Amino acid sequence: MATIVRAPQYRLPAWFQNNRRLTIGWGTTLIIALLFPLMLNPTGHIQDITGDVVEGEIYAMLALGLNVVVGFAGLLDLGYAAFFAIGAYSFGMLSSSHFLPSSSFSSPFISWGPNGIHANFWFFLLACAMLAALFGLILGAPTLRLRGDYLAIVTLGFGEIVHKVVVNLGPGSTINAFGWPDITGGTNSLDGIFQPSFGPVQFSTDQVPWYYLGLGVLAVIIVIAYSLQNSRLGRAWVAMREDELAAACMGINLRNTKLLAFSMGAFFSGFAGVVQGSRLTLVDPSQFTFQISISILVMVVLGGIGSVPGVVLGAGIIALLQFYLLHQLNDWMHLAGTTANIGLLQHIDLTQAQYLIFGIMLVIMMIFRREGLIPSSQRRRELRPADESVLAEENQSLYTVRSGEA
Amino acid sequence: MAVARERLSTAQATVQPGALLQTIGLTKSFGGLAAVQNIDFHISPGEIVGVIGPNGAGKSTFFNLITGLYKPTRGRILVAGQDVTGKRPDILLRAGVARTFQNIRLFQNMTVLDNVLVGYHTRLKSRLVGDILKLPPTRREEREAERRAFEVLRLFDDRLVPHSYELARNLAYADRRLLEIARALASSPKLLLLDEPTVGMNPAETENAIRIIAKIRSADLAIILIEHKLNVVMGMSNRVVVLDYGEKIAEGTPREVQTNEKVIEAYLGRKAAAQAAAMLDRRDALEEAGQ
Numbered sequence: 001m002a003t004i005v006r007a008p009q010y011r012l013p014a015w016f017q018n019n020r021r022l023t024i025g026w027g028t029t030l031i032i033a034l035l036f037p038l039m040l041n042p043t044g045h046i047q048d049i050t051g052d053v054v055e056g057e058i059y060a061m062l063a064l065g066l067n068v069v070v071g072f073a074g075l076l077d078l079g080y081a082a083f084f085a086i087g088a089y090s091f092g093m094l095s096s097s098h099f100l101p102s103s104s105f106s107s108p109f110i111s112w113g114p115n116g117i118h119a120n121f122w123f124f125l126l127a128c129a130m131l132a133a134l135f136g137l138i139l140g141a142p143t144l145r146l147r148g149d150y151l152a153i154v155t156l157g158f159g160e161i162v163h164k165v166v167v168n169l170g171p172g173s174t175i176n177a178f179g180w181p182d183i184t185g186g187t188n189s190l191d192g193i194f195q196p197s198f199g200p201v202q203f204s205t206d207q208v209p210w211y212y213l214g215l216g217v218l219a220v221i222i223v224i225a226y227s228l229q230n231s232r233l234g235r236a237w238v239a240m241r242e243d244e245l246a247a248a249c250m251g252i253n254l255r256n257t258k259l260l261a262f263s264m265g266a267f268f269s270g271f272a273g274v275v276q277g278s279r280l281t282l283v284d285p286s287q288f289t290f291q292i293s294i295s296i297l298v299m300v301v302l303g304g305i306g307s308v309p310g311v312v313l314g315a316g317i318i319a320l321l322q323f324y325l326l327h328q329l330n331d332w333m334h335l336a337g338t339t340a341n342i343g344l345l346q347h348i349d350l351t352q353a354q355y356l357i358f359g360i361m362l363v364i365m366m367i368f369r370r371e372g373l374i375p376s377s378q379r380r381r382e383l384r385p386a387d388e389s390v391l392a393e394e395n396q397s398l399y400t401v402r403s404g405e406a
Numbered sequence: 407m408a409v410a411r412e413r414l415s416t417a418q419a420t421v422q423p424g425a426l427l428q429t430i431g432l433t434k435s436f437g438g439l440a441a442v443q444n445i446d447f448h449i450s451p452g453e454i455v456g457v458i459g460p461n462g463a464g465k466s467t468f469f470n471l472i473t474g475l476y477k478p479t480r481g482r483i484l485v486a487g488q489d490v491t492g493k494r495p496d497i498l499l500r501a502g503v504a505r506t507f508q509n510i511r512l513f514q515n516m517t518v519l520d521n522v523l524v525g526y527h528t529r530l531k532s533r534l535v536g537d538i539l540k541l542p543p544t545r546r547e548e549r550e551a552e553r554r555a556f557e558v559l560r561l562f563d564d565r566l567v568p569h570s571y572e573l574a575r576n577l578a579y580a581d582r583r584l585l586e587i588a589r590a591l592a593s594s595p596k597l598l599l600l601d602e603p604t605v606g607m608n609p610a611e612t613e614n615a616i617r618i619i620a621k622i623r624s625a626d627l628a629i630i631l632i633e634h635k636l637n638v639v640m641g642m643s644n645r646v647v648v649l650d651y652g653e654k655i656a657e658g659t660p661r662e663v664q665t666n667e668k669v670i671e672a673y674l675g676r677k678a679a680a681q682a683a684a685m686l687d688r689r690d691a692l693e694e695a696g697q
């Protein structure tokens with residue numbers, strides 16, 4: 001009976017030990033992030049670099065969204081860019097001249113007219129994210145019976161379908177047999193998208209306000225990701241990932257749980273789509289290709305599947321590589337080529353070899369650190385059992401089961 | 407006795423008012439093989455019913471039918487008088503039917519505590535918005551769930567509580583079997599289905615498991631126990647049902663069943679014969695594969 005009193009004291013809960021580290025980690029990251037624009041030389045390349053960093057923030061939002069689907073719920077989604085597109089296009093179509101309401105209306109909160117709907121940015125953010133979430137439900141529905149490889153193939157198909165639809169709903173589409181009007185701008189891209197202003201701060205080409213906006217949105221997404229992970233739904237996702245059949249027998253409605261995973265993943269990408277569309281004032285089909293889906297997946301795998309800080313780091317690394325390191329490397333190569341008079345080095349373009357480099361990185365990761373750079377506590381224990389005796393014991397019991405049944 | 411049962415089976419095929427679970431003419435065929443045939447079964451609250459039978463008799467298939475994993479070919483399943491035939495497993499759990507598996511199916515990479523909390527899933531009312539915003543009712547509910555999970559873990563003496571924050575896969579084999587029972591209990595079931603809860607356990611572990619099952623027994627919980635260790639079933643059950651080739655060949659108190667001729671034949675005569683046949687089959691298969 002003494003156990004009743006002692007029970008919760010056997011060991012500090014794992015979440016507490018992790019939390020202390022997490023709080024310090026996130027706190028430091030936040031402080032650095034807040035000060036970041038001040039650390040750059042304002043007369044230098046600040047605009048360029050800040051713009052790239054905002055891209056990185058958007059990557060992180062997307063990676064966190066895909067992480068819900070792939071990491072939390074274990075559903076491999078190869079067409080995630082489709083949701084990004086849906087968020088960006090729904091925002092773009094509503095808030096630009098592509099949307100032509102029959103009347104005009106003006107009020108401090110919302111107005112519409114020839115330039116589309118202009119409204120509170122937060123309202124747009126939430127509305128378009130919810131729209132993307134709705135599409136997550138719709139696209140998720142046909143995949144419910146699928147698992148593993150088959151699910152991956154179907155989501156891959158979705159990614160391509162959404163991309164093609166966006167292209168073909170524009171002008172100059174070769175298959176426009178019905179003569180529908182220009183809805184998405186097609187390959188001409190959809191431009192003139194609404195940009196917000198908060199008091200004196202006008203969001204336009206200056207990237208610093210966008211940086212802080214992206215940071216705020218990212219922070220919200222991170223908090224939501226953590227809340228989801230430690231919730232009834234988050235547990236249901238993991239249980240489903242571990243053993244669908246047992247999860248169903250414990251009362252988990254597999255249909256709803258899967259749909260919610262797709263939907264929440266899409267919800268996050270809706271945020272990313274709105275920020276990106278508004279920042280660039282245009283959306284274009286080339287932003288939502290299969291390569292983007294794969295890049296986001298690489299961020300998740302690189303950082304650590306299922307780990308919130310991991311995928312943010314993964315996104316950061318990919319952004320750094322894409323926007324900075326590869327260009328730097330290129331310059332060095334060219335310089336070396338010129339000095340040593342080697343033709344090949346003078347003309348090499350590493351940015352073209354981006355996906356080759358991602359591929360090599362993944363192979364290296366799979367060999368040396370399968371659980372990712374910052375593994376989720378679960379995966380770490382899963383892939384690195386404390387010692388061999390665990391494995392030995394597992395074999396042992398397998399044996400006893402078999403002999404017990406004979 | 408068996409003859410009497412056969413005559414009874416048509417009369418029994420009416421809805422029994424007091425039964426927690428009742429199956430009427432339950433049948434499941436896999437292609438030509440009738441794994442479960444025409445089973446009339448009932449259990450009342452507080453009862454422990456043992457289900458025995460040789461390997462392949464259809465015991466696990468019977469469980470899979472009443473937990474909704476298989477759709478019956480024929481027959482009906484009633485829980486507390488409600489027809490639940492063909493309903494999904496999660497709906498059956500909500501109706502109060504929880505189970506364990508013959509081959510352990512824990513959530514291996516979740517902690518022991520989280521496994522039990524998943525069992526508590528259906529008792530939690532929080533939904534998406536509450537989960538995201540961590541509203542006070544959600545927080546309160548989560549604390550309550552954790553308290554309740556520890557309460558369940560404590561039923562297993564010192565076997566599970568010390569490992570609450572360890573992954574389920576790292577538990578010793580016997581404790582994993584216990585954790586499956588804990589996970590099922592967390593859902594506050596009315597009917598608990600245990601599929602060979604002591605298989606693979608040594609005598610001391612078996613003893614301990616029996617003690618724990620005896621402890622969780624209560625007036626509002628009915629238990630169906632599939633078990634090969636006859637001393638375990640006979641010792642715990644109020645009533646024993648014997649399956650052979652998918653059919654119910656006998657039913658009665660442990661004493662009645664033990665002296666039943668059909669049962670003795672099924673267990674000693676045919677079991678030995680079947681095992682020999684299975685071995686021959688396997689050798690044939692191996693030879694075929696070799697060629």
Ligand SMILES: Nc1ncnc2c1ncn2[C@@H]1O[C@H](COP(=O)(O)OP(=O)(O)OP(=O)(O)O)[C@@H](O)[C@H]1O
Pocket residue numbers: 436439441459460461462463464465466467468508
């Ligand atoms: N999904 C399935 N598909 C085809 N045949 C099946 C399936 N499930 C069970 N069977 C067959 O049904 C019969 C009954 O199997 P079941 O697992 O119910 O037996 P059991 O009484 O639980 O045996 P054991 O004591 O070995 O666990 C067996 O012949 C088995 O091969």
Ligand SMILES: [Mg+2]
Pocket residue numbers: 465466467508
């Ligand atoms: Mg069985």
